[in-house]
Amino acid sequence: MKKDYSKLWTLFRSMFVLSACTFGGGFVIVSLMKKKYVEELAWLEEDEMLDVTAITQSAPGPLPVNASVIIGYRIAGIVGSLTAILGTILPPMVIISIISLFYDQFRTNPYIATALQVMRAGVAAVIFDVVINLAVNVIKTKRILYIAMMVIAFVATYLLDASAMIIIFACLGIGIADLIVTLRKGKVS
């Protein structure tokens, strides 16, 4: 893994913009990061982005911060991590600091409320776009196990309200079982 300090400014700027524009929780920003770093900049591979997401989900702390630590580390080591974190936390810090001073006006403004409500439709469209690409790639592996896991995990989280941690650890268990089976067959040395 080589460090590339020339990418630091782009790293900071892109993290800053993503963080400033991400309403509604960790997985939204993961979708945006995937679009930015895998599709637009081609800094990461798609599988890598999914691995990073799984790791961030199993570590404590806010998901966007965790993801920027790992992506930053990948691009430029610890310096990259610090740069990425700064980009991620500055926008909420500035925005909330300002809002905490004008909280009442902000909360009761009908235009802001409308815009925030409608933006959800746009956010949902971005996530669906990313999910379509990702799901197609899982289906392309042609492994019934993976496709079934994806469907079951979706039903469990969305319809049954299972926590993301439980899903990740359950699939980790399946992965380890899968590894043992593969080792027995002698495919992996």
Next chain:
Amino acid sequence: MLLIKLFFAFIQVGLFSVGGGYAAIPLIQEQIVNIHGLMTMEEFSDLITVAEMTPGPISINSATFVGMRIAGIPGVLICTVGCIIPSFIICLILAHFYYKYRTVSGVQVVLGSLRPAVVALIASAGASILMLGLFQAELPDIVLRDIRIVELVIFAAALVILRKFKVSAITIIFGSGVVGTLIYTLMGAVA
């Protein structure tokens, strides 16, 4: 003294908020309202409202909000840094091992089984936000009659644009906010 108290309170928030997002709320409440009495319950529910309406992770938002209310800009810095220190150290270690061992084929097999799960988790988050956008409600409380046509059209149009053209996600999100607000304003439905 107060700043040191804040710092350690938020280190605990950062360290124990596993699972992200709303998992952090009861934890922040415990630290800030119950144990240290740094905020009232009313201020705390204001904080949740603000955090929902603005970008950024809820624990960073609350660290900033609490810090600003209690100690101004130095408070903001202390609380936020405290909140991210645990994440930073733990993720750095995980990243190190991930990049060291990820090409090992056994590790590949295990990681392979995590990927479908992550796709499902992202899809589930997308579905929740879509339902909130279209019905202003979460799953069990959805009434099909309440569907909001403007949001439905914006969602469909945005998805088509994303699939057909190379548009950045930010453009789509802000574009839908502007177009939607404009439509509702013209309809005279902003109240």
